[in-house]
Amino acid sequence: MALMRIRAIAANTFREAVRDKILYSLLFFALVMIGSSVLVAELTIGEFLKIVKDVGLGSISIFGVLIAVFVGIQLVNREIDRKTVYTVLSKPVHRWEFIVGKFLGLGSTLFIELAVMTLGLLVLIAVVGSQFAPELAGAVALIYLELLFLTAFAILFSTFSTPTLSALFTLSVYVIGHMSNDIYRFGQKAEAEWIQVVSKIVYYVLPNLEYFNIKNQVVHNVALFPGQIGFAVAYGLIYMSIVLFAAVVIFERRDFK
Amino acid sequence: MDIIRIEHLHKTYRTGFRMRRQEVVKDLSLTVREGEIYGFIGPNGAGKTSTIKILVGLAHATSGTVSLFGEPGPRPEQKARVGFLPERPYFYEYLTAGEFLDFYGQLFGIPGDVRRRRADELLERVKLSAWRDTPLHKFSKGMLQRVGVAQALINDPELVILDEPMSGLDPLGRMLIRDLIVGLKAQGKTVFFSSHILSDVELICDRVGILVDGRMRGEGTLDELLGHKTRFVEIVVRPPQDKLERLRADLGRVAMEVSVQGEERLLVRVQDEAQKREVLARLRDEDVDIESLVPRRESLEELFMDELSRGGAAVVSG
Numbered sequence: 048m049a050l051m052r053i054r055a056i057a058a059n060t061f062r063e064a065v066r067d068k069i070l071y072s073l074l075f076f077a078l079v080m081i082g083s084s085v086l087v088a089e090l091t092i093g094e095f096l097k098i099v100k101d102v103g104l105g106s107i108s109i110f111g112v113l114i115a116v117f118v119g120i121q122l123v124n125r126e127i128d129r130k131t132v133y134t135v136l137s138k139p140v141h142r143w144e145f146i147v148g149k150f151l152g153l154g155s156t157l158f159i160e161l162a163v164m165t166l167g168l169l170v171l172i173a174v175v176g177s178q179f180a181p182e183l184a185g186a187v188a189l190i191y192l193e194l195l196f197l198t199a200f201a202i203l204f205s206t207f208s209t210p211t212l213s214a215l216f217t218l219s220v221y222v223i224g225h226m227s228n229d230i231y232r233f234g235q236k237a238e239a240e241w242i243q244v245v246s247k248i249v250y251y252v253l254p255n256l257e258y259f260n261i262k263n264q265v266v267h268n269v270a271l272f273p274g275q276i277g278f279a280v281a282y283g284l285i286y287m288s289i290v291l292f293a294a295v296v297i298f299e300r301r302d303f304k
Numbered sequence: 305m306d307i308i309r310i311e312h313l314h315k316t317y318r319t320g321f322r323m324r325r326q327e328v329v330k331d332l333s334l335t336v337r338e339g340e341i342y343g344f345i346g347p348n349g350a351g352k353t354s355t356i357k358i359l360v361g362l363a364h365a366t367s368g369t370v371s372l373f374g375e376p377g378p379r380p381e382q383k384a385r386v387g388f389l390p391e392r393p394y395f396y397e398y399l400t401a402g403e404f405l406d407f408y409g410q411l412f413g414i415p416g417d418v419r420r421r422r423a424d425e426l427l428e429r430v431k432l433s434a435w436r437d438t439p440l441h442k443f444s445k446g447m448l449q450r451v452g453v454a455q456a457l458i459n460d461p462e463l464v465i466l467d468e469p470m471s472g473l474d475p476l477g478r479m480l481i482r483d484l485i486v487g488l489k490a491q492g493k494t495v496f497f498s499s500h501i502l503s504d505v506e507l508i509c510d511r512v513g514i515l516v517d518g519r520m521r522g523e524g525t526l527d528e529l530l531g532h533k534t535r536f537v538e539i540v541v542r543p544p545q546d547k548l549e550r551l552r553a554d555l556g557r558v559a560m561e562v563s564v565q566g567e568e569r570l571l572v573r574v575q576d577e578a579q580k581r582e583v584l585a586r587l588r589d590e591d592v593d594i595e596s597l598v599p600r601r602e603s604l605e606e607l608f609m610d611e612l613s614r615g616g617a618a619v620v621s622g
Contacts, residue, residue, distance in 0.1 A: 048413050055410035059396065066398040130394050134455060137360040137388040138411040139380035302363040304317070 052140050053148040060152025063122060065159075070118045074160055077110035078167045085175065096177050097266050103168040104183075104262045107161065108190050112221055114160055115194045116214055119153040120201040124210035133303065143295040150202055150291060157194050161187060182265040185276060192283045193259035197221060199287045200254075203294040206301065224256030258282055305374055307463050307494045308336035308359065313368035315354050328354045330518040332368070336496050336511075341489050343505035344498040345604075346515035347612065352498040353391055355515070356467050359496075360388045372463070384412060387456035391467040391498075393448065397441035401432055401451050404440060405458055412459040419458075426454040431480070446477040453484060464488055466497035470504055482508055506604045514611055521611045526604065535602045536560060537580055539572045543592045551590060558582045569595070 064070060084102035088095045126132050135145065165187050172178075200220050204213035223230075227250055234246020258279045264271055315329035329351045336342045346352050357363040358370060361378040372382040395404060402423060409419035427433045430450040435443070443451065449469065456464055469485075470478045478501070485495050486508055499505050505512060512529060514522040522529055543551050545568070552570055556562045559582075561573040574580045587594065 051413055052411055055407055059399075059407050062403075063396060063398055130390065131396060133362060133390040134388065134393060134395070134408070134452075135411065136362060137383065137386075137390075138408065139383040140411055141380065300364070302317070303357065 049141070049144055053144050053151065056135070056140075056145060056148025057152035057155065060122065060149050061155045064118055064153065064156040067118055067122075069121075070114060070156075070160065073110055073114050073117070074163060077106055077164050080106040080110070081164065081167050081171060085171065096172070096175065099172060099175060100168075100183065100266045101262070103171065104186055104190075104266065107164045107168065107187060108193075108262070110164065111157065111161055111190055111194050112197065115153075115157060115197050116201070116217055119156065119198055120205065120214055120217055121210065122153070123149050123202055124205040124213050127205055128210050130303070136303070142298045146202060146206075146291065146295050146298055150198065153198050153202075154195055157191065157198065161191050161194070180265070182261075182268075182271075185271075186261050186265040189259040189261055189276065189279055192280065193256055196254065196256070196259070196283055196287055196290075199290040199294070203290050203297070206294050206298045220254065221256065224254045225260075227253055227255040228257055254286055255282075305338050306335045306371075307338050307373060308334070308342075308496060309369075309371045309374075310334050310355070310359075311369045313355065313358065313370065314366045315351070315358060315363070316366045317354075328518055329358075332515070332518070332520055334513050334520060334523055336494060338494055339489065339492055340510040341485060341495045341508055342497075343509035343512045344496065344515065345500060345502060345505055345512060345608065346498075347500065350515045351518040352515055353467055356465060356498060359465060360386065384459065385462045387459060387461035387464045389449075389452045389456040389466045389469060391471065393452045395440050395448065395452070395455075398439055400437045400439050401427060401443075401454075402436045404451065405454060408455050409458050414459065422458055422460070423454075426457055427451075429457075430454050430484070446473050449473060449477065450480070453481065457488075462493055464493055464495045464497075466495070468499055469497055470499055470501050478504060502603075502605045502608060512604070514608065516611055522607075529607060530602050530604065535600055536573045536575045538596075538598045538600055539574065539580075539583060539587075540565070540569055540595045540597075541572065541587060541592050542569050542595055543590065547590060547592070551586075551592065555583055555586060558586065 081103045084099045084106070087102055088098040091098055132145075136142065165184075169183075172183075197217055197220065201213060201217040204216045208216065230246055230253075231250040234243055234250070237243055237246070261271060261275070261279075263269070311333050313329055313332040314327070316325050316327045318324065319326055332351070332355060334344075344352055344355070354363065358365050359372070359378065361383060370377055372378055373385065375382065378386075396407070399407065405423035405426065406419055409423065414422070424433070424436075427436055430453055432447060432450055432454070435447065435451075440448065440451065449472070453466070453469065456466065464485075466485075469481050473481065482504055485497065488495050506526065509526065511523070511525050513520060514529075541551075548564075548568070548570065552562050552564065555570070555572055559572045559579055560575040563571050565571050572583055574583055584594075
């Protein structure tokens with residue numbers, strides 16, 4: 048029974064995202080960017096294929112985040128903010144089912160649009176006469192994990208915050224998440240010991256999104272560490288579950304004004 | 305059985321940065337009996353919607369008890385027997401009417417073929433069959449309200465809770481909703497709805513609860529609240545123009561109230577038999593014909609305005 052409800056909510060979320068025109072605009076620009084990697088490669092000194100892969104993966108990552116924030120997050124935020132949620136939550140639906148359903152619906156949407164962008168990149172690579180490298184799929188898979196990760200945070204923020212703030216917080220998580228390593232290193236170089244301690248704590252608590260980033264290694268054909276992908280997946284799934292659990296707890300207690 | 309029973313309900317919201325406390329529901333108690341239409345009335349901001357949100361599980365009570373179908377609630381098993389339409393509903397606008405009803409049907413766990421059949425029946429009932437495949441963002445406000453009522457009935461609920469179902473509708477729309485509510489009662493369902501359109505409430509409700517500033521000011525049947533007694537009698541006369549002013553002054557000394565209607569008529573209000581006889585005698589003497597004579601009892605609106613202007617907690621219960 049719970050499964051039917053979760054599936055209904057997930058399917059509904061997916062349908063809403065897919066009917067959102069913003070999704071298609073962003074997707075279009077993503078494909079344009081990927082296509083433009085050929086131009087960039089022509090104009091730059093350096094290995095042609097490497098640049099295509101680099102720009103391609105970079106575009107997928109950035110547009111993935113943009114879609115996750117502006118389509119996905121807006122969706123959940125808008126729903127809670129605009130009271131569309133009233134009719135759903137007054138039905139025999141548990142609040143956690145709602146959160147999980149939303150998450151799965153957004154995850155499916157992200158999956159589809161990542162698949163489209165990746166297909167575009169693969170087609171391009173085939174056209175410029177190279178072969179498909181399985182590491183590319185690995186890089187995209189981790190990008191997908193990162194997007195799911197951000198989506199979990201977005202859902203968490205939307206359970207207690209306004210749409211605008213939620214989007215801002217989520218983008219902050221993205222930025223800080225990629226600066227995590229730097230924060231740690233700078234902290235360790237500081238004179239005062241308390242700064243060293245604080246930066247260590249901050250480093251371990253805040254998400255480190257660089258774990259999901261193997262783009263450079265893939266582009267430059269550097270071997271991955273053994274278990275690197277396994278670690279990233281485990282880290283992502285565990286951290287995400289904690290975030291979603293927190294979202295459920297907050298959502299359960301919430302009154303709707 | 306009492307379908308809804310609320311006892312000593314309190315609700316306090318904390319708002320703003322400084323977490324200022326705002327008490328919106330104060331010691332509210334009411335009961336709704338099986339098979340009746342209960343009108344929950346009060347001015348804007350009285351706490352009607354807050355009470356309803358607690359009933360359907362959108363907000364948590366600060367203290368007090370709520371029971372649905374005789375059990376403490378609201379619990380998911382009870383929600384399965386309730387249909388709810390919120391005030392000024394926002395719906396998933398990208399869905400068609402059919403998809404919309406199907407979605408809510410799924411949330412109740414209704415199997416596919418039953419869902420489809422019920423959706424068709426309900427769309428027919430709210431006269432939206434032709435719009436089954438039209439996305440909701442193309443619906444007018446009245447149509448959204450009607451499809452919202454359809455959504456509230458998709459699970460064939462025993463209790464239907466509607467928050468301001470008539471708000472923003474034109475007279476035809478209001479009539480449709482009124483007829484629908486009366487039809488639900490005929491099916492044996494219980495209807496609890498809030499409104500500030502008192503004439504609608506007066507037309508269809510069995511019992512009424514009056515809420516002002518978070519507190520119940522009265523609860524009971526219309527007869528109990530308004531009384532069987534005639535409050536006054538209204539007599540309309542059309543005297544010849546030259547007699548009008550004089551007659552007005554003359555009757556004004558005898559009757560409760562005399563006013564000029566338009567330019568040719570007098571409306572005379574008398575509050576007891578003695579006044580009525582005196583007025584009729586004077587009219588006969590002046591040889592003035594009576595156009596109409598109508599006994600009136602206090603309307604719900606008048607009772608309501610009385611309660612509003614009264615500061616204290618006057619309680620009339622039944």
